[in-house]
């Protein structure tokens with residue numbers, strides 16, 4: 019044990035924590051994918067800091083003018099998986115895709131956060147999307163196979179239930 023000097027131990031620890039921390043900072047790549055529950059998804063989104071690590075929906079800025087019912091001003095974030103399918107014109111999004119839309123009131127106050135998260139086998143009749151609506155503080159208002167969300171987004175079924183931009 020005479021080689022394991024305290025300084026070496028320190029260096030080893032620093033190297034270990036750096037190696038494990040970097041992928042998280044670089045977009046949540048190493049964080050385990052969340053379960054299909056509003057709570058787990060919220061914990062994941064806060065953990066990876068989606069506002070910093072996700073991209074904006076291509077071609078959309080922050081606080082763009084939206085249509086009803088989602089509020090007047092919208093900011094929509096996509097994770098790497100979702101971004102790849104938009105840019106690659108894949109037609110549908112793959113399992114693991116997450117789309118987070120923040121709804122702001124005209125005075126730019128955050129009113130709600132709606133999320134679509136694609137989970138293998140979750141709801142094959144409706145694109146396997148897990149739907150959730152949060153209050154600004156993360157309180158879950160609706161989650162799961164939400165009829166209201168699916169009923170309206172079903173109009174965009176040919177575009178994998180997404181309205182914001184063409185996937186092909």
Ligand code: HEC
Pocket residue numbers: 083084085086087088092094117118119132133134149150151160164166167168170171179180181182183
């Ligand atoms: C009455 C129709 C309607 C209902 C109900 C509805 N949405 Fe939407 N949603 C839209 C429209 C239209 C857009 C595009 C917004 C825009 O650009 O103005 C959208 C956009 C979104 C987006 C951004 C990705 C996309 O599809 O373009 C998410 C995420 C989303 N809605 C989640 C939800 C959730 C979760 C619910 C249920 C709690 C819900 N929506 C209910 C019409 C609806």
